[in-house]
Amino acid sequence: MINWGAIRAIYIHEMTRFFRTVWQSIASPVLSTVLYFVVFGAAIGGRIQAVEGIPYGAFIVPGLMMLTVLQQSVSNASFGIYFPKFSGTIYEYLVAPAGWIEVTTGFVGAAASKAILIALIILLTSFFFVGVHIAHPLWMLAFLFLTAFAFSLLGFIIGLWAKNFEQLQIVPMMVITPLVFLGGAFYSASMLPPFWEAVAKMNPVLYLISGFRWAFFGIADVPVGLSLIAVGLMIVICLAAIAWIFRTGWRLRE
């Protein structure tokens, strides 16, 4: 039987930590996104021609939101579970009558909530700089939720794996950010030469950004069904990895 109280306790605990430093948590990603809008939207965007009929400033909104969601999901979830390991309070989670489902749901739910909240604030911010019309709002929310959930799961695994703060930073910095930039956050894959377009399509993040952009503008680099399969596959793989970690106690129990 699921211990709902444990999920609630972990979720509230994590969200309380977020709101304790709410201005730092929100101000930093919002500020950097505003800078993207100013530079790529207002300054350079005017000199770049429309992409598939969409002004460049508006075109990059889904990509910027995805960039934020991916970074925030991974960093929130990885830090969330790593901090108890670092401070030693992880024992509390391991001796409580709460299994991997409760612990993961609490931490990942909170990390995804924070990422979605910040992404929505960025969307609101974008309205001040560019005109954005959302073609499929419900699909946009669905992609936002699924992507935040999938990358929070990935962040959770990173936090479980990490033995120090350096390891905690290295995956988001060396893997996630390059994948987002090369995944079409600021361009359409169709703008690339055929060879590089084929290479770009091996990047899983391209499928997420493409699906998300479709929800905004009705255009996509890859079929929307493939985007959904990609995010679904990632969720399944991450859940299986987490279940294995908790079952074997790898880096958790002796």
Place this chain on the structure above:
Amino acid sequence: MSAIIEVDHLSKQYPRGPKALNDVSLSIDEGEIVAMLGPNGAGKTTLISIICGLVVPTGGTVRVGGHDIRDDWRAARKLIGLVPQEITLEPFETVLNTVRFTRGLYGAPPDDAYLERVLRSLSLWDKRNAATRELSGGMKRRVLIAKALSHNPKVLFLDEPTAGVDVALRREMWQVVDQLRRDGVTIILTTHYLEEAEEMADRIGVINRGNLLLMKPTAELMGEFGKKHLTISLYEPLAACPPELAERGITLSADGLRLGYDYDTRSDRTGIANLLADLARLGIQVRDVATKQSSLEEVFMALVADKPEDAA
């Protein structure tokens, strides 16, 4: 009283290292206070960690309140509270919130009235809104106890509760344990301070190199292994111990002012009356008489020394 913890042939072999626990079996009744004694690396923390779910055993079974810790782990863990050896608290969390959080982890419904009682009993109520990083070491230790008690467990594990704390704080911790005893909580504690076990425990288990050497009521253990030392202070120094006294194993101090005599408390005849009579007959004037019970530390050392084959 019924057994609340049943450990049966429990073993733990770490991948790289000696056997941490070797076929340990024991049973602890509800309401008992049991102290597990042993040197560093004896297996005390491994035993507690297995029962609490932090370490996976390689053999044997453990039942808490009749629930197997592997097959019925949720029910078993609900009955347990753990106070770890290290002080591990989230520094920015307030006392009340951290205790509430632990209660939530155990799936217990919010009950601030109960938590207030727990915090008051541990003299923490006035600090309920303080961040844990602002507290003294003793208060942090009490917060850990409050967290462990937050879901009203039937069994409380205290892993080295007074390790590294000063004497006053140790006494304070003993009072807390005494209060918990009165509340009917079963307590299993590990300690290096053997005086602590003697002071608090109903039964004492001695563990060394993964083997449980014995488990006996404290008084019985002291009776079996305890010896008393009688010190007789004299008015006038003696040049040498009189042969009549030396024959009985009596020793004289270097300054000639004290006679020492070891005797067994279980003996029907300790020989003290005859000794005092002999002193009077020899004209030796006694200034003072004092006795000292051998400490549990001495008992422990004797036990370990007596059982080298178990320790291998």
